[in-house]
Amino acid sequence: MFLTKLALRNLTRHKKRTVITSLVISLGIFIFLVSDSLMVGLSDMSLDNNVDLQTAHLQIMEEKYWEKKDEMPLDNLLKEDNKIIKEISNNPQVKAYTPRLYFTATINNGREDYPIKAIGINTEKDVEVIKLDEYILEGEMLQEGKFAIIGKGLAELMDFRVNDYITLLFKTKEGTYNTIDAKLIGLLDTPHPNINKQNVYIPLSLAQNSLNTGDKVSRFLFNLETREQSIPIAEQFNRRFSQNELSLKAYNWEKLSYEMLAMLKQGNIENLVMLFIIIILATAGVINTVILSALERLEEIGMMKALGLRAREIVYIFVIEAAGIGIIGSTIGVILGGVGVYLLKEVGISLSMMTGGETTFGIPIAERIYGGWNPETFFFIFIFGILVSVLASILPARWGAKKDPVKALYHK
Amino acid sequence: MSLLKLKNVEKVYHQGKIDVPAIRGISLEIEKGEFTTIFGPSGSGKTTLLNIIGCLDKPTDGEIYYEAEKKLSTLTKNELSNFRRYNLGFIFQGHNLIPVLTAFENVEFAIRIIDGISKKERREKVLDILNSVGLEGLEDRRPNELSGGQKQRVAIARALVKNPKLVLADEPTANLDSENSQEVLNIMLKMNKKLGTTFIFSTHDPQVMEYAKRLIEIRDGKVTHDEQGENLDVPH
Numbered sequence: 001m002f003l004t005k006l007a008l009r010n011l012t013r014h015k016k017r018t019v020i021t022s023l024v025i026s027l028g029i030f031i032f033l034v035s036d037s038l039m040v041g042l043s044d045m046s047l048d049n050n051v052d053l054q055t056a057h058l059q060i061m062e063e064k065y066w067e068k069k070d071e072m073p074l075d076n077l078l079k080e081d082n083k084i085i086k087e088i089s090n091n092p093q094v095k096a097y098t099p100r101l102y103f104t105a106t107i108n109n110g111r112e113d114y115p116i117k118a119i120g121i122n123t124e125k126d127v128e129v130i131k132l133d134e135y136i137l138e139g140e141m142l143q144e145g146k147f148a149i150i151g152k153g154l155a156e157l158m159d160f161r162v163n164d165y166i167t168l169l170f171k172t173k174e175g176t177y178n179t180i181d182a183k184l185i186g187l188l189d190t191p192h193p194n195i196n197k198q199n200v201y202i203p204l205s206l207a208q209n210s211l212n213t214g215d216k217v218s219r220f221l222f223n224l225e226t227r228e229q230s231i232p233i234a235e236q237f238n239r240r241f242s243q244n245e246l247s248l249k250a251y252n253w254e255k256l257s258y259e260m261l262a263m264l265k266q267g268n269i270e271n272l273v274m275l276f277i278i279i280i281l282a283t284a285g286v287i288n289t290v291i292l293s294a295l296e297r298l299e300e301i302g303m304m305k306a307l308g309l310r311a312r313e314i315v316y317i318f319v320i321e322a323a324g325i326g327i328i329g330s331t332i333g334v335i336l337g338g339v340g341v342y343l344l345k346e347v348g349i350s351l352s353m354m355t356g357g358e359t360t361f362g363i364p365i366a367e368r369i370y371g372g373w374n375p376e377t378f379f380f381i382f383i384f385g386i387l388v389s390v391l392a393s394i395l396p397a398r399w400g401a402k403k404d405p406v407k408a409l410y411h412k
Numbered sequence: 413m414s415l416l417k418l419k420n421v422e423k424v425y426h427q428g429k430i431d432v433p434a435i436r437g438i439s440l441e442i443e444k445g446e447f448t449t450i451f452g453p454s455g456s457g458k459t460t461l462l463n464i465i466g467c468l469d470k471p472t473d474g475e476i477y478y479e480a481e482k483k484l485s486t487l488t489k490n491e492l493s494n495f496r497r498y499n500l501g502f503i504f505q506g507h508n509l510i511p512v513l514t515a516f517e518n519v520e521f522a523i524r525i526i527d528g529i530s531k532k533e534r535r536e537k538v539l540d541i542l543n544s545v546g547l548e549g550l551e552d553r554r555p556n557e558l559s560g561g562q563k564q565r566v567a568i569a570r571a572l573v574k575n576p577k578l579v580l581a582d583e584p585t586a587n588l589d590s591e592n593s594q595e596v597l598n599i600m601l602k603m604n605k606k607l608g609t610t611f612i613f614s615t616h617d618p619q620v621m622e623y624a625k626r627l628i629e630i631r632d633g634k635v636t637h638d639e640q641g642e643n644l645d646v647p648h
Contacts, residue, residue, distance in 0.1 A: 002524040009512035303508035306468055307522055307570075308497020310490060405468045409504065410459070 003313060007320035010293070011328075017289060022329035024285040025385050028278035029333025030340060032381055035274050037341040038349070040372025043264045045191070047257065053192045055256035056129050056221035057230040060085065060237065063249045065218065072102040072117065074173045077216035080204075084246060085220050088237050093224050096128035099217035101207045105170035107150075107200060109158045116154065118168055118200045120207025120217075129223045132188060132201070138162050139186035144203050149186035151196030160184055168200065172212045180210050227253060278381075279388055282329070286322050286392040294318065294400025301400060302408030311401040318397030319390055326389025330382045337378065344371025414480065415577060415610050416442040416465065421474035423460050423633075434460040435471070436633040442612065444577065446640075447604045449613045449624035457633040458614040459582055465612065466500055466580045467492045479577075497525055501571030501609075503581035507563040509555040509570075515542065515562075516551040519569045526574060541569045544606075545599050561592030565599065572603055578610045585620055597623045 011018045051057065061069065065076040078085075080099050089097050101120035106113040123142050127133045132149070133141040139162040142149045148166055160166060161184070168180040182202055190196055208214060224233055230252035237250035254261065294301065304314055348368035423435040434457045442448060450458045463469040464476065467484055476484040478499070487495060501522075509518045519538045523529050529537070542551055545565040555563055564584065571579050581600070585593035601623055604611050613620060621627060627645075629637035639645065 002521070006510065006513065006521075013512055299504075299506065299508050300510060302468075303502070303504065305493070306466065306496060306500075306502040306504075308493050308495075308500075308525060310493045313525075406463050409468070409508075 003317050004320050007317045008324050010317070010321050011324045013293075017292070018325060018328070021285040021289045021325050022332060025278070025282045025326065025329025025389065026333035026336060028274075028281045029330060029381050029385050030336040032271070032274045032278055033334070033337030033377065034340040034344065034371070036271055036374060036377045037344050037371035038369060039264075039268065039271060040374050041344065041348075041370045044372050045369060046260055046264065047253075049190075049192045050257050050260055051227060051253050053130060053132070053135075053190050053195055055253050057224045057227055057253050058222040058234050058237075058250055059219045059256055060222070060248055060250050061219040063247050066249060066251065069102075069218075072104050072218070074103060074171075074211055074213055077101075077213060077218055078220065078248070080208075080215045080217045082220070084241070084244060084248070088240060089222070091233065091236075093229050093233055095223045095225060096125065097220050097222045098122050098125040098129045099204065099220050100126070101204055101211070101213065101216070102218045103170055103207065103211060105168040105200070107154070107158060108167040108169060109160060109164075110167075112158075113169065114154070114158055116168075116200050117198045118170065118202065118207065120204040120211075121201050122204045129221050132190070135188050135190040137187045137189035139184070141186055142201055142203060143185065144205065146180070146182045146206060147185045148180075148182035148200055148202045149188055150184060150200050151188045151190065151198070153193065153197035154200070155184075155187050157197070162187060166200070168202075170211070172210070174212060178210055180206065182206070230254075275384070278385070282326070282385065282388040283392040286325060286389045287396050289325065290318050290322060290393045290396040290400070293321065294396060294403075297400075298403060298408045301403055302405045302410075305405035305408065311398070314401035315394070315397045318400060319393050322389045322393030322397075323386055326386035329389070330385030333385060334378055334382050337381070341371050341373060344369075345373060346370075414441040415444045415446075415478070416440075417475075417477040417480065418465070419475040419477070421461075421464060421471045421476065423457075423464060423469070424472045434633050435464065437474070438630075438633070438635055440628070440635065440638075442578075442610060444610055445604065445608045446626055447601065447611045447624060448626040448628060448640075449615055449621050450628045450630060451614070451616055451621055452630035452636075453616065456630045458630050460633075461630065462580050462582050462612065462614050465578075466502060467496055498574070499576055499578065501574065501576040501579040503564075503567050503571045503579065503584045505583040505586045507555070507567040507587075509563055509566055511555050514552050514554055515547060515558065515566045515569075518555070518566055519573050522570050523574050537573055538569075541573045542566075544572075544603065545569045546595075559592075560588055561595060564588060564592070564596050568596065568599055568603075572607070572609065575607060576609065578612070581611065581613045583615055583617075584613065585615070585617060590619065593617070593619060 062076040062078060065073065099122055103118050105116055105118040107116045121142065123144050127141065137152055150160065164184045165181055166184050170178060172178050180202065188196065208216065224230055234250040234252040241248045301314060348370040350368050418438055418440040421435055421438045425432045425434055438461065450461060452458050460469065464471050471485060478484055513521065516538055519542060520534060523534055523537060539551065542548065545568055547562060547565055547569065550558065550562065558566065585596055588596060597620060600611055603609055615621065626640035628635055
């Protein structure tokens with residue numbers, strides 16, 4: 001107890017040094033907490049946007065189509081009026097489902113072409129699964145007929161306005177070129193930048209007729225009661241398909257978002273890098289402080305040894321001092337981090353400000369990123385800051401404590 | 413029975429390939445309650461001898477016996493720490509007080525590390541010894557609030573509070589003016605008489621030597637003169 005009291009009093013010897021070392025730890029903790037909050041926010045928002053506007057909770061397609069789905073091929077399609085799909089959609093967990101036909105095309109404004117992702121959607125059913133109607137910026141939601149809606153990013157790029165005619169150029173199922181001239185009746189402004197810049201939505205019937213696919217579609221998109229149900233429901237559907245010897249397969253939102261999840265995992269690696277930076281900062285700061293303290297207190301160490309203090313008791317004094325620095329640094333860091341995370345959560349940060357508005361690096365967030373709140377991280381990093389300080393102090397403390405008492409007493 | 417017995421003690425320092433002898437075969441006996449001064453020119457080996465007696469340094473050769481039976485030269489580092497903790501008091505040239513502790517706490521330090529002393533007993537011992545060295549009322553002052561003489565008195569109190577049988581003082585008055593030196597020496601003499609504590613000093617100050625009841629002169633690591641009594645021939 002006495003040695004603990006002495007160690008804590010020692011923190012007041014060089015207040016500036018204690019404060020600076022603590023602030024170094026605080027800075028590391030603050031950066032980690034803000035970075036973690038951004039990653040949590042980024043992850044939550046990205047997944048929400050991707051599921052709500054792109055993948056839905058679950059999709060059903062032919063297994064062979066899945067392998068080439070990124071190319072959006074026109075073979076291995078499904079019948080739109082599909083008996084098994086109707087049957088499984090009676091599952092009480094299924095809220096709604098919709099067919100879609102995906103194909104690649106180029107959009108033309110009379111002067112230039114731009115490659116896009118064209119999607120034929122069922123104008124009645126689709127809004128029950130993907131609520132594009134909530135994001136109409138100008139004009140109206142898609143109707144049956146030779147109409148189209150596109151994102152505002154694409155409209156700006158190609159200089160389209162509502163009521164303009166767009167021309168889509170594409171290859172039909174047989175590989176011959178065809179075009180669709182459709183009237184632009186609505187502009188979308190979604191939080192998903194890819195939808196705003198790449199997607200063109202047309203009625204499913206118009207797509208089927210123009211592509212010569214008959215009554216075929218690429219996939220069925222399902223919305224369930226909750227996102228979490230998608231894994232067991234997909235398994236349940238797949239068992240049903242196997243029993244009926246069908247080559248269909250249900251894919252949950254995680255499988256559908258695997259590229260994005262991989263990218264978010266990359267973000268977790270960045271967090272590990274941040275942790276490593278904190279270790280380096282705290283270790284350097286604490287080692288420096290303990291060595292300086294030991295050097296300044298050599299005579300005192302000699303005196304303590306003469307009084308009969310053992311090396312491990314002297315080590316204890318330095319380690320407790322380092323723990324004190326760790327506690328101060330971690331506390332300040334967690335408080336500052338808390339303020340930072342609160343601001344990130346309430347005000348957010350503009351993605352275009354961060355990236356100069358040029359790119360979103362594939363992140364499915366268009367405007368502001370809002371931080372996420374993760375209390376476990378606060379607890380973890382608080383303990384981590386103290387632990388790193390304590391561990392970093394052990395070696396220099398042992399170095400000081402093992403000094404020969406005579407050399408320590410008469411080092412001058 | 414002697415308190416301390418040194419038998420052919422030698423200490424050689426190795427400086428690179430050169431061996432530098434600091435103590436050359438010293439044999440000495442110190443009786444309980446002695447007030448002894450070791451003197452000699454700088455580099456004669458008096459501090460080395462004091463460090464060896466104080467178990468801070470180990471002799472290269474020879475034996476040291478404490479109270480006839482304990483052979484100090486064979487003890488491990490931890491055993492030596494324990495020995496110092498319970499049996500020895502040190503007074504250094506620079507008082508070596510801990511600046512963040514009060515006078516009371518600095519003195520208390522020496523017995524906080526000794527098991528079996530209650531808080532009440534500790535408090536009584538510390539206040540008693542602080543009174544004995546004339547620091548009554550200054551218990552709560554930190555070292556930077558005390559004069560040089562007062563600091564050295566705190567250091568004496570710290571050395572004596574555990575009532576050790578032997579106190580070693582390396583040039584205890586070197587940083588003090590004449591008036592403070594005399595005060596400090598009188599206190600040590602008083603404690604020597606009151607508690608029967610054995611004191612061994614190293615010094616080259618004739619004023620200090622005048623207080624001694626035994627004078628041991630060291631030159632080139634050897635005892636060249638050893639005299640005891642009331643009216644010693646103090647070299648000036």
